[in-house]
Amino acid sequence: MTPPPARGFSRRALLAAGGALLAAPALGACGADARAPGHLRVTYQQWGSARAVGDYIEGAAAEFMAARPGTSVEVVPLVAAENDFFTKNELMMASARTTPDIAYEDTFILKADIAAGYLRPLDDYVSRWPLWDTYVDVAKDAVTGEDGKVYGIPGPTDTRGIWYHRGVLAAAGIAAPFRPRTWDDLLTAARAIRDRVADVVPLVLYSGKAQGEKASMQGLQMLFNGTDSVLYDEATRRWTTGAAGMRESLGFLHTVFGEGLGPPLQAALDPNLTETVYTSWMPEGRVGMVVDGNWIAQNWDPGASGVWPEWSRTMDLARMPTRRGQGRGFVTLSGGWAWSLPRLAPDPDLAWGLLETLMSTENALRWTVAEAKLANRSDVMEHPGYDGYSPASPFFTDLVPFADYRPATAPYPQISSAIQAATEDVMTGRLGPDAAADAYDAALVDIVGVEQTAPEVRA
Known part of the structure; x- marks a missing residue:
């Protein structure tokens, strides 16, 4: 059954209307009509010509397949600008026919996808995974839903x-x-x-x-x-x-x-x-x-x-x-991406096994260094391969304790879109700053309802 669209999120109507049809081209000739036993599909965002994430996934997938004969891993790069990637990922997760087994999620959109019913809670898995306790608390918080359950395994962070x-x-x-x-x-x-x-x-x-x-x-x-x-x-x-x-x-x-x-x-x-x-x-x-x-x-x-x-x-x-x-x-602000298990994927236990391989200490280190990111778990921070790996890493690592995070609520992606629209109105000269701020306020009330807003109190 396809998850119901979340109220007010314009992309959801598109997903409900044509998710499977629109997602299928992303799979090309990979045989989306039937999932062979032992076959897993991983989706991620391909940024231009950058290969760091793809190489990391393919290396971990090869390790996983070598350890589990009879399994296969299909790595699906979604080549798209940021907003288009989120839409493509959700289109695929909306159908049992096209859903990935492991999906790449920006933590800012995670709670919207939780609210839409796309993701599976991971608490039973992380309770048995020793490396879960190596994460800093803010990383765990970023992948925890409003129901208190865990819905993602954080990748490295940033400032x-x-x-x-x-x-x-x-x-x-x-x-x-x-x-x-x-x-x-x-x-x-x-x-x-x-x-x-x-x-x-x-x-x-x-x-x-x-x-x-x-x-x-x-x-x-x-x-x-x-x-x-x-x-x-x-x-x-x-x-x-x-x-x-x-x-x-x-x-x-x-x-x-x-x-x-x-x-x-x-x-x-x-x-x-x-x-x-x-x-x-x-x-x-x-x-x-x-x-x-x-x-x-x-x-x-x-x-x-x-x-x-x-x-x-x-x-x-x-x-x-x-x-x-x-x-x-x-x-400074911090964010990051996470690996999640879509709810409609057929074999979550096997997918979790691949996820454990993706996020082993050595593979997490390899990802962090390859993408010039920052560690958010003690086993990677203490690894000799992490210390001073980039001339810029000491500056940005020093900012981590002072970082702010985006509001971790389900409506945030819609509100982010309203922010983007306000900045565009100003940069193009369509509206002045005050009028653009008023337009943002109106959009905010439309998204969350007046009862979920409050006017700023000024001294």
């Missing part, structure tokens, strides 16, 4: 900061090391780059619907969490309307795009912007600052599409400042 090009900032007359303390410091540096260095994008701060969750997490929330507002009040379990921080954050984006401090609009609205930034603009010195995460160094490793041996001597890192330097003075 975010400002990557900056030493040569570009030097040419703009900005002293090293770059240590912005306020948003004004960031804007001052961006204006100096614009005025003094030709043919360089001063600042990349992801915005707009084409950038998907990057626009919400690496864009708006890296600003918003540096204000005095909150998106969601954990104590009252209500979403904030009329937040001053929303207007301030959208105002910052209005300044960036209005003053020519960000990417040209055509590039900013391109869903492939990140690949352009990582493999072209950064290595070629065509961007000054990029607000992004620790994992992007994988794009410059030997064998990657944008091999760049000099990156560690060319790029440097700074913390993202709060609006006025208030509080602890900086902000």
